[in-house]
Amino acid sequence: MTYETVISLRNIKTHFGEHCVHQNLNLDIHRSEVLALIGGSGTGKTTLLREMILLEYPQQGSIRVFDREILGMAEHQVRWLRERCGVMFQNGALFSSLTVLENVMIPLHEHSQLSEKTMREIAMLKIRLAGLERTAAYKYPAQLSGGMIKRAALARALALDPEILFLDEPSAGLDPIGAGALDQLILEIKRLLGLTIVLVTHDLDSLWTVTDRVAVLAEKKVVAVDSMQVLSGSQHPWIRQYLHGIRGIRFNEG
Amino acid sequence: MIFSNEHKTQHAQLKFNAQRTRLFCRGDWTLNGSKHLDRCLTKTIRHCPENCILDASQIQRMDTAGAWLLFQLQKQLQKKQPQCTLTGLKPAHSALLKLVHSKTPGQTSNNVPHQAPGLLENIGRQVWRKSLATIDFISFIGETTNSIFHSMLQPARIRWQAIWVTLAQAGVNALPIVGLMSFLIGIVLAYQGGTQLAQYGANIFIVDLVGITLLRELAPMLTAIMIAGRTGSAFTAQIGTMKINDEVDALRTMGIAPMELLVLPKLLALMIAMPLLCVFADITGVLGGMLIASLTLDVSFFEFLDRFQHAIALRHFIIGIGKAPIFAAIIVLIACYQGFRVQGGADSVGKQVTVSVVQSIFLVIVIDALFSILFNWAGI
Ligand SMILES: Nc1ncnc2c1ncn2[C@@H]1O[C@H](COP(=O)(O)OP(=O)(O)O)[C@@H](O)[C@H]1O
Ligand SMILES: [Mg+2]
Numbered sequence: 001m002t003y004e005t006v007i008s009l010r011n012i013k014t015h016f017g018e019h020c021v022h023q024n025l026n027l028d029i030h031r032s033e034v035l036a037l038i039g040g041s042g043t044g045k046t047t048l049l050r051e052m053i054l055l056e057y058p059q060q061g062s063i064r065v066f067d068r069e070i071l072g073m074a075e076h077q078v079r080w081l082r083e084r085c086g087v088m089f090q091n092g093a094l095f096s097s098l099t100v101l102e103n104v105m106i107p108l109h110e111h112s113q114l115s116e117k118t119m120r121e122i123a124m125l126k127i128r129l130a131g132l133e134r135t136a137a138y139k140y141p142a143q144l145s146g147g148m149i150k151r152a153a154l155a156r157a158l159a160l161d162p163e164i165l166f167l168d169e170p171s172a173g174l175d176p177i178g179a180g181a182l183d184q185l186i187l188e189i190k191r192l193l194g195l196t197i198v199l200v201t202h203d204l205d206s207l208w209t210v211t212d213r214v215a216v217l218a219e220k221k222v223v224a225v226d227s228m229q230v231l232s233g234s235q236h237p238w239i240r241q242y243l244h245g246i247r248g249i250r251f252n253e254g
Numbered sequence: 255m256i257f258s259n260e261h262k263t264q265h266a267q268l269k270f271n272a273q274r275t276r277l278f279c280r281g282d283w284t285l286n287g288s289k290h291l292d293r294c295l296t297k298t299i300r301h302c303p304e305n306c307i308l309d310a311s312q313i314q315r316m317d318t319a320g321a322w323l324l325f326q327l328q329k330q331l332q333k334k335q336p337q338c339t340l341t342g343l344k345p346a347h348s349a350l351l352k353l354v355h356s357k358t359p360g361q362t363s364n365n366v367p368h369q370a371p372g373l374l375e376n377i378g379r380q381v382w383r384k385s386l387a388t389i390d391f392i393s394f395i396g397e398t399t400n401s402i403f404h405s406m407l408q409p410a411r412i413r414w415q416a417i418w419v420t421l422a423q424a425g426v427n428a429l430p431i432v433g434l435m436s437f438l439i440g441i442v443l444a445y446q447g448g449t450q451l452a453q454y455g456a457n458i459f460i461v462d463l464v465g466i467t468l469l470r471e472l473a474p475m476l477t478a479i480m481i482a483g484r485t486g487s488a489f490t491a492q493i494g495t496m497k498i499n500d501e502v503d504a505l506r507t508m509g510i511a512p513m514e515l516l517v518l519p520k521l522l523a524l525m526i527a528m529p530l531l532c533v534f535a536d537i538t539g540v541l542g543g544m545l546i547a548s549l550t551l552d553v554s555f556f557e558f559l560d561r562f563q564h565a566i567a568l569r570h571f572i573i574g575i576g577k578a579p580i581f582a583a584i585i586v587l588i589a590c591y592q593g594f595r596v597q598g599g600a601d602s603v604g605k606q607v608t609v610s611v612v613q614s615i616f617l618v619i620v621i622d623a624l625f626s627i628l629f630n631w632a633g634i
Contacts, residue, residue, distance in 0.1 A: 083286075096599020113289035114319070121326075122285075122319050128357040129318070142598035161285060161317035192353050193318070194346075 003030035012061035023220040039217030086157035094141040101137040130155035147178040167199035266291040283320025311342025321350040416519035424485040425527030436535035440542025464543030473535040478581035486589035490610040493593025494603040528582035
């Protein structure tokens with residue numbers, strides 16, 4: 001089977017001062033897949049995600065999105081990228097002074113010229129798509145529970161109908177039921193909208209249920225990219241420990 | 255959803271065929287392509303003839319925004335003429351349309367969450383809120399006083415570390431700006447007063463003018479205003495941010511009274527720092543006045559200081575310095591109180607900081623005026 005590559009990272013090298021985070025890192029992300037980044041704390045998963053959306057720049061290497069080099073892009077071209085990428089930050093990053101509806105409308109205001117009423121309705125559609133009730137749209141982030149904040153952030157990330165969705169630890173801080181519901185939501189959105197989804201997660205349940213492939217960050221590079229089935233047979237020591245440690249064991253029994 | 259690199263957006267359009275029996279949807283029904291469509295949707299619906307077929311076969315691209323518009327179009331056409339049908343939709347687009355349909359609630363109960371209150375209700379609410387806030391503030395002062403007594407009973411629990419830090423930040427670090435401000439005020443006073451005095455040949459009285467105004471009124475008040483803006487705002491922001499991050503609650507769970515750690519050291523430190531800052535402001539202010547007096551009024555430094563000793567009674571200095579700790583207490587209490595009132599998110603911090611600075615400056619001026627009246631009445 002051949003795949004269309006949506007994002008391709010080549011020879012990425014990132015360091016903060018003396019501290020080297022990525023060295024000769026390569027990764028290809030395919031069209032309409034759900035790819036998870038896993039790795040120990042501080043291995044630079046978030047940093048890699050931020051580099052793909054130009055919030056941070058690697059010292060060396062090339063990042064191509066839809067076959068365009070994005071490093072060194074001019075300002076008006078960056079806008080092109082921003083319209084195609086939806087981002088959900090780890091803690092939601094909702095604007096606390098705005099209601100959920102207003103939060104979702106911000107990207108619409110910025111990138112479309114629809115009438116106010118239409119924007120409001122489209123924003124409402126995204127909020128419902130993210131699994132929130134209509135009444136939640138008029139609440140402020142401080143009035144929402146953790147799970148609702150994630151959903152609101154997801155609604156905002158979906159506002160522009162992005163082609164790629166980036167999620168940083170979507171299920172962190174949620175109870176297992178909430179996390180499971182969010183996994184189902186991600187799957188549903190992927191199925192309905194055919195998005196490419198890149199997510200960072202530590203949640204083994206999520207890894208098994210939502211991902212098509214998993215990229216393992218260790219030793220400053222991507223040491224393996226494959227489906228969970230294949231990875232669970234891997235001999236790499238860190239992967240073995242990660243998947244077959246005490247917390248992973250039940251998957252092998254089940 | 256079809257992505258392509260250099261795809262030029264073709265605006266979404268609605269076109270009738272020549273016989274006006276079919277309404278063709280064309281172009282990109284996407285967020286970017288739909289701006290004209292959004293505007294002409296209602297007009298097209300109004301002019302749509304009977305038995306018209308909605309033909310979607312020429313839609314090139316579609317996203318959820320476009321699907322929502324198509325859904326609206328279809329719904330409203332069908333409201334007008336129930337036999338209207340939609341044909342030619344590509345399978346991918348039809349899935350999107352179905353999605354939009356499933357996520358749109360049956361009746362769009364329009365969304366004014368509640369009615370805007372009337373004038374009378376507004377006044378009532380404001381009065382009620384302000385009264386509650388006042389009671390709250392008074393009880394905050396009570397709590398602080400209570401915890402001062404507690405600390406005096408157990409001096410070991412006084413947070414010297416925090417006091418030192420505040421002394422350095424709010425006191426020592428404020429010296430340059432307070433000194434400079436007072437120096438400039440001294441210059442302004444001497445210039446303005448000097449021109450008037452020179453008309454009567456009463457140049458030497460510049461000493462009385464600069465000395466009494468500065469020592470008694472301006473130095474303490476301006477220092478207080480500067481500290482309210484500089485330190486009071488920082489106190490509110492610090493406590494407010496801690497409140498948002500649940501740090502205040504964390505302190506409580508560890509058995510540390512927030513009052514003891516966050517308010518008392520600030521209060522003590524600023525009540526010590528303010529009089530000292532005030533003395534410094536007195537000195538630099540008088541220096542400024544002296545400089546101008548010698549430059550423009552022929553009053554030499556020696557003459558100036560000589561008269562200063564005789565003309566300026568000690569009580570002016572004492573009164574000025576005496577007001578400083580009171581101003582300090584006002585600033586700290588308001589700043590901390592407003593900090594604890596922060597709730598919700600980042601914008602609340604900004605709001606409370608503004609309130610804190612405005613209130614403390616206002617109250618400082620009010621108290622200063624009260625002192626003036628009081629001292630005048632007592633004849634000091
Ligand atoms: N802005 C920064 N300045 C300095 N070091 C940073 C910065 N951002 C991240 N790092 C470092 O880079 C490493 C990777 O961070 P991060 O991508 O957040 O890891 P992960 O998300 O995998 O836990 C960490 O060691 C972190 O200390
Ligand atoms: Mg991270």
